[in-house]
Amino acid sequence: MTDNSTGSTKHYVLCNRCQKPTNATERGVVTSFDPEVGIPSLVTLVSCDTCKFPLLFLQEDYGQGWDDMFRVWPSATRYLSSAVPKPLRDEHNQARKCFDAKAYTAxxxxxxxxxxxxxxxNNVKERTLILSLRKMKDNNLIDERLYQWADELRVLRNEGAHYTGSQVSREDAADALALSEALLDYMYVLSAKFEEFRKRRSGKTRAAAAVPTQPATKTASATRPGKTSK
Incomplete structure (x- = not known):
């Protein structure tokens, strides 16, 4: 979002340093277009009004005006944890590259x-993806919510993989990437962290149970010395 009401151009952006949406002041703009190289591009340099950190954004024109601002520096890419198997990280990175290139269907x-x-x-290789996902759910590898996420992603994949006369939208592609990241994080990062947490807590509980308890101290008789009770 851009605001020119203050006299200096303002943009509402996500600051990489503040890690929150904030106003930013435009510091410079460069427009570039070479038909032999690519499409028109608009590069905007801004500084965060909160922390003064610089950010660089790119917009491109595919014939319908400038698209939304996309942060190119610092990189907006979120890298997956190394706990996610490398082949899956590679596949997801390819999906991210397609998105960054605006090839949303791809x-x-x-x-x-x-x-x-x-x-x-997870050694599940059924005849179709839907059958594999159902087996994953039946084997308790994913719960009902993750199954629903994965099935929606499967439907979107089918729309992109088969000719329908329409393209996958930027919004749907962005949601697909976010959901697939969440799925990978849940299965390979959060689940492992929970198991570590549970084992650590279980070990502390067993250690506490093994500590011997001190015998109770006998209380002295309330009878005063030299005096016998009747």
Missing amino acids: AAVMVGRTLEGVCAE
Whole structure:
């Protein structure tokens, strides 16, 4: 979003340093277009009004005006944890590259390949992806919510993989990437962290139970010395 009401151009952006949406002041703009190289591009340099950190954004024109601002520096890419198997990270990175190149239909197809990889990495290789996902659920490898996520991604993959006369939208491709990241994080990062947490807590509980308790101290008789009770 851009605001020119203050006299200096303002943009509402996500600051990489503040890690939150904030106003930013435009510091410079460069427009470039060479028909032999590519499409028109608009590069905008801004500085965060909160922390003064610089950010660089790119917009491109595919014939319908400038598209949304996309941060190119610092990189907006989120890298997956090394706990996610490398083949799956590679598939997801390919999907991200397609998205960054604005090939949204191709990004959706690559997300589908990531789903197929998740099944294969868990030794589930049914005739179709939907059958593999159902077996994953039946084997308690994913719960009902993750199954629903994965099935929606599968449907979007099919729309992208087969000719329908329409393209996958940027919004659908972005959601597909976010959901696939969440799926990978849940299966390979959060689940492992929970197991570590549970084992650590279980070890502390066993250690506490093994500590011997001190015998109770006998209380002295309330009878005063030299005086016998009747």
